[in-house]
Amino acid sequence: MIRIPENKIFQLKQIVQDATKIAIVSHTNPDGDTIGSALAMSYLLRKLDKKTSVIVPDEVPEFLTFLTGINEIVNFSINPELAVETLHQSDLLLCVDFNATHRTGKFSTHLDSFSGPKVMIDHHISPDEHYFDLLFSFVESSSTSELIFHLIQQSGWENLIDKDIAQPLFVGIMTDTGSYAHSADRSEVFTSSARLIELGGLKVKEIHDLVYNNFKENRLRFLGFCISEKLVVIKTGLVAYIWVTKNEMERFSVNEGDLEGVVNYALSIAGVELAVLFKEKEEHIKLSFRSRKFFDVNKFARAYFNGGGHLHAAGGKSFDSMELTIQKFTKLIEEIEL
Ligand SMILES: [Mn+2]
Structure with a gap:
């Protein structure tokens, strides 16, 4: 109460x-x-x-x-x-x-x-x-x-x-x-x-x-592109991430809001405990974290990616390039028990 x-x-x-x-x-x-x-x-x-x-x-x-x-x-x-x-x-x-x-x-x-x-x-x-x-x-x-x-x-x-x-x-x-x-x-x-x-x-x-059912056609096509082309599964199926560049967003004419919820598709795979969306913005890479059970994404985002949020949903920022950000993330994840 x-x-x-x-x-x-x-x-x-x-x-x-x-x-x-x-x-x-x-x-x-x-x-x-x-x-x-x-x-x-x-x-x-x-x-x-x-x-x-x-x-x-x-x-x-x-x-x-x-x-x-x-x-x-x-x-x-x-x-x-x-x-x-x-x-x-x-x-x-x-x-x-x-x-x-x-x-x-x-x-x-x-x-x-x-x-x-x-x-x-x-x-x-x-x-x-x-x-x-x-x-x-x-x-x-x-x-x-x-x-x-x-x-x-x-x-x-x-x-x-x-x-x-x-x-x-x-x-x-x-x-x-x-x-x-x-x-x-x-x-x-x-x-x-x-x-x-x-x-x-x-x-x-x-x-x-x-x-939920009020999107433009391009948003759904972009989602299809993210899932078929930009989804990466690592750590023997425990972690899945999607990464999106500014160019890709321009190509599909989608904006920030259209990416809302995209990270959840990565988490919908059976066995995935942690899902991340990396999104390229003007001055930084924006990260959205989602976890299924015990992994505390709030702590993780606070410790390594200038962010925070909740146990199962958090956000973060990286001022490195997309490539370096993903590298840093995968390295951290290799060392962490999920
Ligand atoms: Mn809220």
């Missing part, structure tokens, strides 16, 4: 009461959970007569564009002046689904200079406790969206939940658990989802189709 201490709820209410304009910020490469959390908080706070803006460090993926309010979001990478201005016109900062400001990329320096109170709502391990004035850190929560549902409920605001709040929270829980395939052993993950369906009058099949 996720029980939020009453004194924290009291503090939050106090901080919200004192604020007039609230900025809600997501992490980079925003996913369903960070966007769902941000939009839901935005609509909730508007119901409490606050002015709100959602700021994202970079592009919102295509599969989330059906959500209400998505067009109002300020994108720092597209419109940096507006993003910075919006932030500094606010008197309260809410960080959702991340717990250390480097997770906002280049936007983080602006967060550093923000003068009002900073509140964090998140479910990743090891929060940067000194940075925030108020933390809601619940690692056991399936998603930040689920945590926000409990926060709303335990604050006595459940009656404020309408479709605009329920739908993004449901999308956040659904996507962060891989449609209830992981981080979903607590029955509250389901009871929270059920309550959101009820309160928002949500249509589950419609939402599922919009999120």
